[in-house]
Amino acid sequence: MTEPYLAFDGVTKRFGALDVVGQPFDLTVARNEFIVFLGPSGCGKTTLMRMVGGLDTPTGGDIRLEGVPVGGPDHRRGMVFQSYSSFPWLTVAENVLFGMRYRTDLTEQQKRARRDHYLDLVGLYEFSDAYPNKVSGGMRQRVAIARTLAAGSEVLLMDEPFGALDAQRREKLQVELRGIQRRDTKTVVFVTHDVEEAVFLADRVIVFSKRPARLVADIDVTAQLGAERPLELRDSPEFFRLRNAVLKLLREAAGDDE
Amino acid sequence: MSEAPPSMAANPAGRSAPAPRRTSRPSSLWAFRGALSRRMQAAVGVGTSLLLLLAWEAAARAGLVNSTFLPSPVAVLNAMLLMVQKQNLLWHAGVSTLRVWTAFALAAAMAVPVGILMSSYRVVGAALEPIIDFIRYLPVPALVPLSIIWFGVGESTKLYLLWLGTFFQLVLLVADDMRRVPQEYVEIAYTLGARTPQVLRDVAFRAMLPGLVDNLRITLGWCWTYLIIAEIVAADSGIGFVIWTARRYMKTPEVMAGVVVIGIIGLVTDQLLRAAHRRAFRYL
Structure with missing residues (x-):
């Protein structure tokens, strides 16, 4: 059997007395x-x-990227947060350039070229010189995505970015x-509690129980909806059906104690 | 809960919308938490100060107050001009400013790294916080005898007293500034391949800088408030010395002139630093 691209192997996590991931968690993710x-x-x-991302370490088990257990954070696994996602003291372009600040293998010229490429990709080229507080929240998230891509991340880790x-x-x-993920061929791990968002974006939706997290369902969305996700897909009956099915799963998983 | 209020009701296209209700009228000076243009703010500030001066002058001229206790603004101004000519007031002001800035620079140079370390490494914070909190609450005047024993009555005692009043306050403010840097910024830097010294320098320090500069400005003001205490100790120069000497001869206008000079220096410094802050942190 060939080694999967990204593998969770019996991962558990405790913070002190708090079981965050109780049962050993297994999952493999394709490139x-x-x-x-x-x-x-x-x-x-x-x-x-x-x-x-290497920002927390498992209590038990390990996480492997291309067969190698992940250690501390590095530029191959980039984070996009919901808030404070870009640096306010840098312009849009400087934020994207900052993504490559610690890449010693790129020349300044290469960095500038990549900066412009990714600014263009997320449609922010004309806002290059604006500071983040002068652009919309959506643009700030695009800055963060462009920065992470420019850094050369192969795995995008997104924590409720929208x-x-x-x-x-x-x-x-x-x-x-x-679209960016399909064109730029990136592996994405995207965290959300919004069912529609999950179904619309995912190749696979992993449904978790309430804490301690346990895998409840692993739904192959692409098998049912295809890989192309135009905006109109949201209005299709297939999308609704899948969304409702996932919502039902999530309700059962969340329990009724709220 | 039977009906939505009218403003919340759906408003289908075609029907005329009700006029939007204004929550704040920009024309009103008294709108709760309302806006005020910068020009207007300056005008109100200057106007209030002038009004106060006029009232004070009027009270003095009308003989409502004993001029030994409260001389009129004009008398204070006259005293000040005379002091500039005869007593080298400007030189004394310069000496005091130099003392304050020297002590403040020392305090800042020590408080910034210590404060950053306290927030960056819990163990440093845990070790230092009780000591700093203890000393922070000691009144500086209570430490005058001790500092004379340690440093004598020369320049170093004065600097030490000023430093004492500033360092322990500033260090906790710096630690707070660092603590407030969002963890997201730090983690973004790590996932871009930064190492801890780079995270500190390129991200955490940069993120805390506006708050830090603000706190430096505020503690510089506090440093001035200890000047008199520092310059009472066997001084032969500085505004504190001038004020203390004038007091001995009950020259109230001169005492007040000295106080006013400190106020003016403070006001000017503060405004300059604020302007520099606005300029340096345009992105805020």
């Missing part, structure tokens, strides 16, 4: 797969994603992100 972790707030899905945006911006960015 260029878009994985969404869906679960109730505070269930431990974010912790699992952070462990991929959670603070209004519905329209969120939809737009979802379409864009899916």
Whole structure:
């Protein structure tokens, strides 16, 4: 059997007396797969994603990227947060350039070329010289995505990146992100508690129970909806059916104690 | 909960919308938490100060107060001009400013790294916080005898007293500034391949800088408030010395002139630093 691209192997996590991931968690992710972790707030899905980034370490088991256990953070696994996702003291272009600040293998010229390429990709070239406080929340998230891509991340770790945006911006960015992921062929681990967002974006949706996190379902969305995700997909009966099925799973997983 | 209020009701296209209700009228000076243009703010500030001066002058001229206790603004101004000519007031002001800035620079140079370390490494914070909190609450005047024993009555005692009043306050403020840097910034830097010294320098320090500069400005003001205490100790120069000498002869206008000079220096410094802050941190 060949080694999977990204593998969770018997991962558990405790913070002191708190079981965050109780049962050993196993999951394999193929290269260029878009994985969404869906679960109730505070269930431990974010912790699992952070462990991929090297920002938390598993209590038991390990996480392997191309067969190598992940250690501390590095530029191959980039994070996009919901808030404070870009540095306010740097312009949009400087933020993207900052993504490559610690890459010693790139020349200054290469860095500038990559900066411009990714600024263009996320449609922010004309806002290059603006400071983040002068652009919209959606643009700030695009800055973060461009920065992470420019850094050369192969795995994008996204922690509810669109959670603070209004519905329209969120939809737009979802379409864009899916497009970027397909074109740039990136592996994405995306955490959300929004069912529609999960189904729209994911190749596979992983549904978690409430804490301690336990895998409840592993749903192959691409097998049912295909890999192309135009905005109109949201209005199709197949999308609705799948969304409702996942919502039902999530409700059962969350329990009724809220 | 039977009906939504009218403003919340759906408003289908075609029907005329009700006029939007304004929550704040920009024209009103008294709108709760309302806006005020910078020009207007300056005008109100200057106006209030002038009004106070006029009232004070009027009270003095009308003989409502004993001029030994509260001389009129004009008398204070006259005293000040005379002191500039005869007593080298500006030189004394310079000496005091130099003392304050020297002590403040020393305090800042020590408080910034210590404060950053306290927030960056819990163990440093745990070790230092009780000591700093203890000393922070000691009144500086209570430490005058001790500092004379340690440093004598020369320049170093004065600097030490000023430093004492500043360092322990500043270090905790710096630690707070660092603590407030969002963890996201730090983690972004790590996932971009930064090492801890780089995270500190390129991200955490940069993120805390606006708050730090603000706190430096505020503690510089506090440093001035200890000047008199520092310059009472066997001084032969500085505004504190001038004020203390004038007091001995009950020259109230001169005492007040000295106090006003400190106030003016403070006001000017503060405004300059604020302007520099606005300029340096345009992105805020």
